Amino acid sequence: MSTTIELNASVRTEVGKGASRRLRHADKVPAVLYGAGKDAVALTLEHNKVLQAQEHEHFYSQVLHLNIDGEKVEAIVKDMQRHPFKPKVTHLDFQRVSADQALHTTVPVHFLNEEAATKAGGVVSHHIAEIEVSCLPKDLPEFIEVDVAGLSVGETLHLTDVKFPAGVSSVELAKGADHDVAVVTIDKPKGAAEDDAEEEAAEE
CATH class of the missing domain: 2.170.120.20 (Ribosomal protein L25, C-terminal domain)
Known part of the structure; x- marks a missing residue:
């Protein structure tokens, strides 16, 4: 079994195309976390950390540990958008997981x-x-x-x-x-x- 991937994230309050564009220019990745009966949360992650993590095959199929402003959350990647030709991740969708839910x-x-x-x-x-x-x-x-x-x-x-x-x-x-x-x-x-x-x- 591979080592669990951990990523630091921050809650973001500014949403929309303009806000996401500014984040990408600052080498950040906009993301959203949803699921497990809780409200969706808009997040921001460091692009270089995401780029390194997604090189591992199990990034796409294993439970990840998100450290969201100090709170530990387990989630899986449900969708990832990339730039058409640049080695750049433009958006991530995470889904929360619950130990007792398939x-x-x-x-x-x-x-x-x-x-x-x-x-x-x-x-x-x-x-x-x-x-x-x-x-x-x-x-x-x-x-x-x-x-x-x-x-x-x-x-x-x-x-x-x-x-x-x-x-x-x-x-x-x-x-x-x-x-x-x-x-x-x-x-x-x-x-x-x-x-x-x-x-x-x-x-x-």
Whole structure:
């Protein structure tokens, strides 16, 4: 488990596009904190601290500790806006978390043993890079592992094949069996697939 990320924040009273623009010019990031049945709070964070923190993968999928004018608040990142071409974060949305309330968020997928599939002559095709999960904050995984070692060429692994940690469930699967999306496929190399197609055409 990675080290918990902590960020200092201050409550801001000036809101609106003009105020946010002035904050960005001062190397600050405007943000908002909401959720857990409490009123939304407008915040300000140091841009360089946010930029450093967001380089870590678990910044987007783990519970963060916000120090808001001395008050400790646990939250997750729900949305982050960036400048179109500059390495700059322009706005953040945080959602408060409560220890006894399930949260919905996305966690990255880590694929294991891909080299075994490639050595067997297959090409690994990822269909998704993250999975939306539901769980209590204490059960939130840093990532979901998907092992492709048992897949043969031409086979696909779906959400129902993924082994979720205890206390963690798929939000998509909860919508019904028709939401059992593909996660990863072991395809045939392009040349081999074309050869097979030509052979089938010739047989017909």
